[in-house]
Amino acid sequence: MLASAKVLMFEDIPTRDDIKTAIFDTLKKNEMFDGAHMRLTLTRGTKVSSGMSPTNNQSGCQLIVLAEWKGLVTASNKPVDAPLTLITSSQRRNNPQYLDSKIHHNNLLNNIIAKIESNLAGADDAVMLDSEGFVSETNATNIFMVKGGTVYTPFADGCLPGITRKRVIELAHKIGVPCMEKRLSLVEFYCADEVFTTGTMCGLAPVAIMDGRMIGEKGEDDEIPGQITKRLQEAYLQLTRDPSYGVEIPK
Numbered sequence: 392m393l394a395s396a397k398v399l400m401f402e403d404i405p406t407r408d409d410i411k412t413a414i415f416d417t418l419k420k421n422e423m424f425d426g427a428h429m430r431l432t433l434t435r436g437t438k439v440s441s442g443m444s445p446t447n448n449q450s451g452c453q454l455i456v457l458a459e460w461k462g463l464v465t466a467s468n469k470p471v472d473a474p475l476t477l478i479t480s481s482q483r484r485n486n487p488q489y490l491d492s493k494i495h496h497n498n499l500l501n502n503i504i505a506k507i508e509s510n511l512a513g514a515d516d517a518v519m520l521d522s523e524g525f526v527s528e529t530n531a532t533n534i535f536m537v538k539g540g541t542v543y544t545p546f547a548d549g550c551l552p553g554i555t556r557k558r559v560i561e562l563a564h565k566i567g568v569p570c571m572e573k574r575l576s577l578v579e580f581y582c583a584d585e586v587f588t589t590g591t592m593c594g595l596a597p598v599a600i601m602d603g604r605m606i607g608e609k610g611e612d613d614e615i616p617g618q619i620t621k622r623l624q625e626a627y628l629q630l631t632r633d634p635s636y637g638v639e640i641p642k
Contacts, residue, residue, distance in 0.1 A: 395495040396433055396452070403451035404433075410454065417456040428461035428592060432497070463594045469515065471624075474599030474615045475588065477529065479577060480505035480517035484527035486549040492527075495551060505530040516588070518577070518601065521549035526575045529588055532596070535559065537585035537619045542570040555589040555627075562626040568619055577602070584608075585617035594631075595624045 396404045405413075414429060421427075432455040435448035463471045482505040485492045502519070509517035509530065516529040528534050528550035535544045542563050544556065563570035580586055586598035586606045597616035598606055607617065616624060630636045 392431060392433055392495055394493075398491075398494055399496070400445065401433065401435055401452050402448075405452060405454055413454055413456050417458050421458055423458055423460070426460060426462045427458050430457040430459075431455070432457070461592070463592065469596075471593050471596050472616060474597050475515040476513075476600040477516055477518050477598055477602070478509055478512045478514040479602050480508050480519050480530065482508070482517075482519060483522055484519040484549045486522050488522075492549055492551050493547065502530040518580075520577070521545075524576070525549075526577060526580060532588040532590035532593065534580075534586070534588050534598075536575065536580050536583035537587075537617060538579070538583050540569065540619070542568055542619065542623075543573045543575055543579075544570075545575050546572045553590060555591055555594065558630060559589050559595065559623055559627065562623060562630065566622055566626050568622065581606075585620050587616065587620045587623075594627050595620060 393404060418427065434453045435445055436450040436453045438447045439449050440447050482501045505517040505519050516531055518529055519527050521527045526534065526545050533544065533550060533553045533556040535542055560570050580601055581604045584607050588596045588598065597620050599615050
């Protein structure tokens, strides 16, 4: 959020300590100590006149802290272990030559249109491709696949490099699972052993079907989530209970 505010030239950006204080004050005031979800929004502040120019916002940044009772659920409000069905959207995810997806902002109309497509198709979410046809992310989450014991995720060229995405990459290395970023096509996802999505709301959520294709061989011994997804889910839950469990990848 702070990096995006810098790119967008917000003025009087709150410090990390200010943001942490606002979060914990909000949780304490609402007596929320567990099972809560927090959404942070930073605006340019009150405008003195209509128009696009940021010079019309002269009161400084305003931080909105929205807390609600919500545990880990998918975008479709399913339990995180309930397998997801995904379809591929006709909407492309932005890349840096248009509007860099690394900027975290509320201008997500192409994602919303993709979500509408998934709703109309009776799916949980929509996979979005980049301008060259490679998988980017879903309309709401980052996406990973497992093949031959290795975890893969698309480069963060046309997707938001989410915090949960980063943590999962770190945790994979911590528990000894090979993990790498790669340009990935839909064909590779269709033929994957396991697929899962990551996000603040869902943690890790397994995918069962993409565009009508069942993920994995689906023999009698196959389960969803798959074994590597399960291991990463367990590691992520441990991280949420004990932040010291996490590990940073050496640079």
